[in-house]
Amino acid sequence: MNTSSAPTLSSSLEKGRPVFSISPFTLLDFPDRTGCILWFAGCNMRCSYCYNPEIVLGKGKRSWGHVREFLLSRRDLLDGVVFSGGECTIHPQIISFAMEVKAMGFEVKIDTNGSRPEVLRQLVEEKLVDYVALDFKAMAGNYWKITRSDLFLAFEKSLEFLLSSSLRFEVRTTIHSKLLTAGEIEKMEDWLREKGYTETYYLQHFNGDKETLEDLGKSQKPVLNQNDVVWRN
Numbered sequence: 427m428n429t430s431s432a433p434t435l436s437s438s439l440e441k442g443r444p445v446f447s448i449s450p451f452t453l454l455d456f457p458d459r460t461g462c463i464l465w466f467a468g469c470n471m472r473c474s475y476c477y478n479p480e481i482v483l484g485k486g487k488r489s490w491g492h493v494r495e496f497l498l499s500r501r502d503l504l505d506g507v508v509f510s511g512g513e514c515t516i517h518p519q520i521i522s523f524a525m526e527v528k529a530m531g532f533e534v535k536i537d538t539n540g541s542r543p544e545v546l547r548q549l550v551e552e553k554l555v556d557y558v559a560l561d562f563k564a565m566a567g568n569y570w571k572i573t574r575s576d577l578f579l580a581f582e583k584s585l586e587f588l589l590s591s592s593l594r595f596e597v598r599t600t601i602h603s604k605l606l607t608a609g610e611i612e613k614m615e616d617w618l619r620e621k622g623y624t625e626t627y628y629l630q631h632f633n634g635d636k637e638t639l640e641d642l643g644k645s646q647k648p649v650l651n652q653n654d655v656v657w658r659n
């Protein structure tokens with residue numbers, strides 16, 4: 427659970443408009459698939475570098491009926507649907523949404539901060555998801571500073587669950603030099619490898635061109651000793 431000063435969920439959850447917007451086509455966000463992106467409104471974190479303040483803080487604009495109509499029109503054109511946000515797993519109907527999308531014949535990718543391991547488990551166990559991108563924000567000691575939440579243990583549970591499953595997933599971290607030093611990033615990678623993660627660990631350097639939740643200023647891309655991370659633009 428969040429502490430009292432942690433973010434509260436958007437009222438869009440209650441008003442039947444769970445989705446902020448739809449990106450109708452992407453070749454970049456679902457590995458080896460053509461897809462579209464559903465940007466779910468609201469988030470239970472407040473990362474200062476967040477590129478999507480209007481999605482995190484704003485209200486949803488699209489009803490599920492609207493999303494359904496859009497997806498039906500793309501049934502033979504796209505392979506997959508990315509559930510992103512915001513944090514899609516905080517939506518009470520996420521399971522039934524995924525069920526419907528799978529029943530239409532799409533593959534489903536979930537972008538998540540890992541804060542709802544029980545939802546992730548249900549999605550995986552009911553075979554409603556084909557790929558997960560899991561955000562690793564920071565080690566426990568830095569987690570509040572970066573996310574304004576105390577959800578590290580929930581993230582760790584999600585990671586452990588994914589490691590124990592056979593689902594394809596990736597772990598990724600956004601880097602701003604004011605928030606994470608090179609040494610801290612190297613410790614995060616060591617911890618991840620000790621946990622048993624053997625796939626590519628993706629790092630994304632903060633892009634100062636976009637509006638963010640807080641004004642952090644420019645970031646210096648850190649020089650790392652590790653060779654087995656991949657920088658992603």
Ligand code: SF4
Nearest residue numbers: 469471472473476512
């Ligand atoms: S970066 Fe992700 S987890 Fe953090 S506030 Fe933005 S949407 Fe939420």
